[in-house]
Amino acid sequence: MPSAIDTLSICATSLYLFFLIIEAFQLIKRKNTVLPGFFLLSAIILHLIALILRTWHVGHAPMANLYETLLFFSFCVAFATLIYIIRYGIKEIAFISIAVAIGLFILAILADHKVTPLYIALKTIWFEIHVMASFAGYALFTISFASAFFFLLSSGKEFAIQKKYEEITNSANVWGFSLFSFAMFSGAIWAYLAWGNYWFWEPKTIWSFILWFYFAGIVHGHYLKRWRGKPVAWMTIFGFIVVIFTYVGVGLLMKNSHAL
């Protein structure tokens, strides 16, 4: 089973890469075919199969260690990219978001594949809800990071395109903030049921609070005329660093009792 998951992972990574290469080629040649879309969809399907096989293999949702969360996070990023491409018809954001997904996927392939037994407190539906909502939030913050980057890059170009990037940034920030709020609240309920506290003074919880407030600021900033545009875009880009630090930085740099 692990070798089948690895094979699927390598195939999916290659397809994501093909998607990016063909998309870049089409952009230069100003062509627009369905081929890159086919590659992206195929990669996402293979990625999903890899996740299902991993779930089957370990007997629980694949979110219990670094390898599994990297695999899941990269899937969320790729899936969110597909949704935003379909919804807004802007493929450029994929150059960043799919590159991030590939990076995460490669890290997953390199990470320790050991099966982590679920600690007794993790055997609850709240674990799946909390982790899935967190990574869905992270994935949407990755999309907003990509579109904010292209918004700043398209400065001085066609207004309609810039407006679309701004719309994507705002939409992904608001959805990301909402899903991350849901992750925080489900985590609070879970912690209350398991340990009797809905808040813990430990680095992961504190950094989740920082991330939540940071994006609350961005979401509010969008409602102010003078904050819309460049200030929100820059804040969103910096927000991605906060996302990455909350996800891996806390675990690597700080003593942390929180699971990934």
Next chain:
Amino acid sequence: MKSLYKYLSSIKLTIILTYLIVINTIIGSFILLNSSEGYSGIDHTLLVNWLLKSPTSASWWIFSLIILLFFFSLNTVFCTYDRLSSLIKAWRGKGLSKEAEELSLVSEDIEKKGVRLKTFLPYLAHIGFLIALFGHLVGSLFGFKGGEIRATTGEIVQIKESKNLAIKIGDLHMKLAKEGYPEEMSGEITLMKNRKAVKGKKIGVNSPLIYGDVAVYIKNVQPIIQGFEINVSGHGQNSTFLLSPGMSRSIDENNLHIAGGRINQRYGAMEILLLKGGQIIQRKWLAPSMPGMQGFNFNNQNMRAVKTRITNVGTFTLNKDPGALIVFSGLGLFGLSLFAHIILRKRS
């Protein structure tokens, strides 16, 4: 006064406070990293109590966070009141105030379609946030976090922090996985208030007993040696009985008693005392699994530990948090309003 009110209710202040909170908490997270021992116990006591006892070097950023959150709440109250009253006026056809127009997206939407119920959703989310903060304050002021309670089946334990509460321990269960970590853990618990049972439940991890604002949690279940089955033979008798610490039994007609002393859980041994007329005349450590320590002779009587009797001891905590339900209600209102807002906004 009007300009102060305008500033206190502005989104500009919201953003300033938001990023001050972020910066303050980032600094705090690194302080916590560098002196983690200074924060031991913070999660096991009420924050107010911890703040009063802890050194300023460890607690200053939590104090400043509370102050910033206070101003943030104040800003949310003023902002929500200001925009809501303005929206209600606009709903009645009196037009949108200049302050409410600061919210460009809202005013654009209102100009196009007028004030509709969904326009109020972000403010419902604000109210939810305020309710959650209020709940946290209530829990911090009027609740308590109980210390660890270790007890075995059949025991009734009085709660130190609340004189009228006690818990009665029923069957305890723990199953270890092949790898040695706990796979299942549960305990039958009865909560007693003023010596009357008010609620009973088989509790487990993620499944506490909740009665009003009181919750009982199971932290651990461990097997411990309860005592040994002792066989005494000689002087025409041969009997086997359970001996636990504190228990004693007569073993001959001359008032000779055998009693259970201390237990060494690590080595699986128990101290056996022989008493005559209330005086200890011999002490011996017995351990059924250790050669040479399984028995001894005294006055032509043979005493042997034949079996170890194991029982489970559970570790529990009892917390009282009158604000928990308020917190979760607030968070629920916040979440539902937020999702309703973005879903309805998209559809429009």
